[in-house]
Amino acid sequence: AQTVTQSQPEMSVQEAETVTLSCTYDTSESNYYLFWYKQPPSRQMILVIRQEAYKQQNATENRFSVNFQKAAKSFSLKISDSQLGDTAMYFCAQVSGAGSYQLTFGKGTKLSVIP
Amino acid sequence: DTGVSQDPRHKITKRGQNVTFRCDPISEHNRLYWYRQTLGQGPEFLTYFQNEAQLEKSRLLSDRFSAERPKGSFSTLEIQRTEQGDSAMYLCASSSPTGDGYTFGSGTRLTVV
Numbered sequence: 001a002q003t004v005t006q007s008q009p010e011m012s013v014q015e016a017e018t019v020t021l022s023c024t025y026d027t028s029e030s031n032y033y034l035f036w037y038k039q040p041p042s043r044q045m046i047l048v049i050r051q052e053a054y055k056q057q058n059a060t061e062n063r064f065s066v067n068f069q070k071a072a073k074s075f076s077l078k079i080s081d082s083q084l085g086d087t088a089m090y091f092c093a094q095v096s097g098a099g100s101y102q103l104t105f106g107k108g109t110k111l112s113v114i115p
Numbered sequence: 116d117t118g119v120s121q122d123p124r125h126k127i128t129k130r131g132q133n134v135t136f137r138c139d140p141i142s143e144h145n146r147l148y149w150y151r152q153t154l155g156q157g158p159e160f161l162t163y164f165q166n167e168a169q170l171e172k173s174r175l176l177s178d179r180f181s182a183e184r185p186k187g188s189f190s191t192l193e194i195q196r197t198e199q200g201d202s203a204m205y206l207c208a209s210s211s212p213t214g215d216g217y218t219f220g221s222g223t224r225l226t227v228v
Binding site for chain 1: 146148150155156157158159160206208210216217218219220222
């Protein structure tokens, strides 16, 4: 069974600063995908960044980057130059690359960006 | 294409009533998923369709829940004899055949009173 653990229920960061959200996962699969999703208050879930397990290079999307440590099964999200609009719940998720296509989510980290 | 659409956005129902939710996925996505999200938790998988075939169901999907995707396009999720524990956000998502990118709808928030 796949599990995803987010150990930080809440975090805060000053506007323009950098923050890192932690995520660990467990899987027996060799081929899988990892995701970070953002869910603003009362709004829909939006994909922030995606990492394919077979790619060693860490994914980057503008101010968002990941630190993917495959051996340690760790997948942290770094947000640089934090903006007020980054305030949201952030969910780490995993899906196997074969067979079941269900996403397994962590419990989320509530990020508040402080002006 | 405007993304994944869900209807209604909010539903309040009395315990014991039946409710039905609709999801319209992105047109070129053949995979469709239903998730349930309770307050303070991450979404939990309920069921998955590839085209019109329901290929996987979670143990969370009791016999009071049924989902259909009759023509491989839109999907419906019906809950019969609703219970207070069914109160949650019901999310629909769709993905391309490769299954490596998911788009979520805004969800239907169900409140059972």
